[in-house]
Amino acid sequence: MEQQTTLLYDGSFDGFLCCIYMIYDEKIKNPFIRRESEKSQQLFENIEYVTTEKQKSKRVWQGFILKTTRKQQLDIFKTFLSEIKGVENTLFKYIQTVFNDNTKYLTDYGNKDILKISQVAKMVGREKHRMEAFVRFVLTKDNIYIATVTPDFNVLPLIIPHFKDRYADQKWVIYDVKRNYGIFYDLKTVETITMDYFSKLNHSISKEAYADKENSFQELWYTYYKNVNITSRKNKKLHHQHLPKRYWKYLTEKRKDL
Amino acid sequence: MSFERIREKLSILADAAKYDVSCASSGGKRKNSSKGLGNNTGMGICHSYTEDGRCVSLLKILLTNHCIYDCAYCVTRKSNDIKRAAFKIQEVVDLTINFYRRNYIEGLFLSSGIFKNADFTMERLVAVAKKLRLEENFNGYIHLKSIPGASDELMREAGLYADRLSVNIEIPTVSGLQLLAPDKKHEDFIKPMEKVKNEIIQYKAEKKIIKSTPRYAPAGQSTQMIIGATGESDQEIMYSATYYYKKFNMRRVYYSGYIPVLEDNRLPAIETEVPILRENRLYQTDWLLRFYGFSVNEIFNKDHKNLDLDIDPKLGWALRNLHEFPIDINTADKRMLARIPGIGMQSVSKILQARRFRKLDWSHLKAIGIALNRAQYFIVCNSKDFYKKELSPITLKNIIIKSTHSKYKKHFSQQLSLFT
Ligand code: SF4
Numbered sequence: 001m002e003q004q005t006t007l008l009y010d011g012s013f014d015g016f017l018c019c020i021y022m023i024y025d026e027k028i029k030n031p032f033i034r035r036e037s038e039k040s041q042q043l044f045e046n047i048e049y050v051t052t053e054k055q056k057s058k059r060v061w062q063g064f065i066l067k068t069t070r071k072q073q074l075d076i077f078k079t080f081l082s083e084i085k086g087v088e089n090t091l092f093k094y095i096q097t098v099f100n101d102n103t104k105y106l107t108d109y110g111n112k113d114i115l116k117i118s119q120v121a122k123m124v125g126r127e128k129h130r131m132e133a134f135v136r137f138v139l140t141k142d143n144i145y146i147a148t149v150t151p152d153f154n155v156l157p158l159i160i161p162h163f164k165d166r167y168a169d170q171k172w173v174i175y176d177v178k179r180n181y182g183i184f185y186d187l188k189t190v191e192t193i194t195m196d197y198f199s200k201l202n203h204s205i206s207k208e209a210y211a212d213k214e215n216s217f218q219e220l221w222y223t224y225y226k227n228v229n230i231t232s233r234k235n236k237k238l239h240h241q242h243l244p245k246r247y248w249k250y251l252t253e254k255r256k257d258l
Numbered sequence: 259m260s261f262e263r264i265r266e267k268l269s270i271l272a273d274a275a276k277y278d279v280s281c282a283s284s285g286g287k288r289k290n291s292s293k294g295l296g297n298n299t300g301m302g303i304c305h306s307y308t309e310d311g312r313c314v315s316l317l318k319i320l321l322t323n324h325c326i327y328d329c330a331y332c333v334t335r336k337s338n339d340i341k342r343a344a345f346k347i348q349e350v351v352d353l354t355i356n357f358y359r360r361n362y363i364e365g366l367f368l369s370s371g372i373f374k375n376a377d378f379t380m381e382r383l384v385a386v387a388k389k390l391r392l393e394e395n396f397n398g399y400i401h402l403k404s405i406p407g408a409s410d411e412l413m414r415e416a417g418l419y420a421d422r423l424s425v426n427i428e429i430p431t432v433s434g435l436q437l438l439a440p441d442k443k444h445e446d447f448i449k450p451m452e453k454v455k456n457e458i459i460q461y462k463a464e465k466k467i468i469k470s471t472p473r474y475a476p477a478g479q480s481t482q483m484i485i486g487a488t489g490e491s492d493q494e495i496m497y498s499a500t501y502y503y504k505k506f507n508m509r510r511v512y513y514s515g516y517i518p519v520l521e522d523n524r525l526p527a528i529e530t531e532v533p534i535l536r537e538n539r540l541y542q543t544d545w546l547l548r549f550y551g552f553s554v555n556e557i558f559n560k561d562h563k564n565l566d567l568d569i570d571p572k573l574g575w576a577l578r579n580l581h582e583f584p585i586d587i588n589t590a591d592k593r594m595l596a597r598i599p600g601i602g603m604q605s606v607s608k609i610l611q612a613r614r615f616r617k618l619d620w621s622h623l624k625a626i627g628i629a630l631n632r633a634q635y636f637i638v639c640n641s642k643d644f645y646k647k648e649l650s651p652i653t654l655k656n657i658i659i660k661s662t663h664s665k666y667k668k669h670f671s672q673q674l675s676l677f678t
Contacts, residue, residue, distance in 0.1 A: 108616075110616050110622045112625070115625055132303055135361045136361060147361070166290065166296055170359060216261050220265060220268060220353065223265050223269050224268055224269075225314070226269075228275075228318065229310065230276060230277075230310050232531075233517070234310050235534075236309065238307075238311030239308070242307040243306065243307045252362070
């Protein structure tokens with residue numbers, strides 16, 4: 001077998017697509033794609049550094065779009081955002097299938113790579129859905145609605161359209177404190193930002209920054225949540241299944257201090 | 259507004275509304291085209307869950323819990339000695355908007371006790387929805403309760419602003435209704451349903467010709483039945499449900515296990531347990547009817563008036579119809595695949611797609627995610643290895659129950675031991 005070539009890239013989706021570009025351009029026979037920040041398992045590696053260039057990634061993506069459905073494109077993007085170690089290589093095989101004009105095999109759920117992508121995409125989709133549900137905005141004195149989150153996968157890029165459409169008439173920020181970046185909507189467009197305000201230790205907006213009635217509405221929501229409960233139907237297991245504990249810290253209705 | 263007073267009202271009027279189990283916020287599409295507030299994508303979102311595991315998606319409250327009626331099963335009834343409260347229209351609007359902006363909810367579900375008369379009450383519910391739509395430019399979800407006996411004109415207006423309308427039939431049989439809500443007439447429930455159905459049909463017809471026809475209740479209508487208050491059989495309940503689905507084009511029928519809240523000799527005693535398991539089986543049956551191609555008389559007949567509590571209704575059907583099995587995964591049509599215990603509709607479509615490429619064996623089926631512990635006894639696939647023994651329904655049932663970890667096990671461990 002030919003020696004393996006490791007392609008190192010910056011971790012972005014564009015960077016990943018540039019790896020694909022290079023594989024085809026330089027006819028690399030046995031590639032292995034890895035993000036720079038990930039530790040290597042091997043002692044000796046034949047390493048290629050891939051630089052991210054917009055035109056190259058664009059060409060690959062446009063080629064891919066021509067041969068695939070919208071759902072398949074989304075599945076690829078979602079699977080990439082899972083950040084699962086080595087997932088780039090499963091994705092590469094999928095993309096190869098497409099470029100070999102074998103798109104009809106993409107619904108072959110008996111094939112383990114295809115099945116895996118459909119399953120991972122589903123997991124990421126579930127996390128996206130959870131973020132759309134569990135984001136809790138706090139209105140600040142600057143008249144911006146701010147929420148902090150720590151999603152299991154890097155799903156902020158996926159939730160932009162939903163929040164942009166829904167909260168079109170208010171300024172908002174959703175900040176991923178784990179990955180240290182956020183998305184900010186300024187009534188016109190959504191942009192990526194980083195904020196020094198948040199750190200590993202400081203996950204939320206302090207009360208001093210709250211707008212006038214913010215605390216009252218949090219308390220009202222808390223009151224509401226308490227009163228819709230039906231004690232005679234209590235089912236803790238089901239509760240935790242739907243609302244896993246790791247999400248509680250961002251839910252106003254689950255906060256202890258109210 | 260005085261915060262403390264609002265908080266008190268909210269706790270009373272949320273508490274009184276919680277027995278209505280509907281929380282759906284799906285089905286109605288409403289775009290945010292004017293850069294206003296909110297949208298409705300047609301996919302409901304549960305923003306939280308109660309400790310009993312129910313979805314919290316809407317601000318679900320009563321406008322007031324003052325009521326002139328005395329329905330036996332209802333906490334709000336006139337003769338019950340409880341605290342009463344009433345929201346002002348603007349208060350409900352403010353709560354809805356402020357909760358929505360913080361991403362707590364998908365919208366509002368507003369119901370009410372009946373004060374003065376049906377129209378007086380309905381008028382106020384409509385006023386809230388109208389304000390939200392026209393003054394606040396709100397495109398989130400609105401579900402209004404249709405007050406039994408409300409006039410056609412008000413029902414027409416309600417549908418212009420609400421996504422969904424519902425009248426809860428509450429008691430599945432007419433005789434039960436007479437017993438528990440003697441001053442309510444069955445026709446009063448039917449009338450608003452009929453009106454809403456006709457308006458929807460008319461809207462759809464006009465829409466084809468005139469594009470600008472104002473939308474009418476895009477998420478349709480739903481109803482709810484209380485289960486276990488009057489001794490009706492599962493068969494009666496599901497026949498009623500089928501009737502409402504067909505006759506009034508209901509989007510959903512909800513089944514709500516009766517929660518004893520009042521002492522009344524017409525009703526189950528106050529310490530009676532909520533029939534949660536039975537409720538769950540009814541929902542499963544509802545799914546079989548709506549999505550799996552079953553018809554109601556396949557599931558019930560004169561010897562089988564109630565669902566099994568210890569197994570799901572599809573398995574129950576399969577055990578009564580063993581002559582239809584085993585089914586060949588690689589050749590069976592969609593309809594039959596959907597009838598195999600342990601296989602959901604998603605798996606059915608995966609199987610249909612995957613088998614175009616190769617014959618499927620056990621490992622494929624496992625990877626696709628079907629529940630083999632139930633399905634294996636009912637299928638053959640590309641393998642010589644399959645379940646060959648002739649078994650009686652009762653033995654098979656016990657084997658399957660033993661291999662399944664049901665969250666409801668504690669409810670029927672006793673029954674189980676009778677068979678082993
Ligand atoms: S009319 Fe409605 S609110 Fe009033 S007692 Fe009957 S069910 Fe309850």
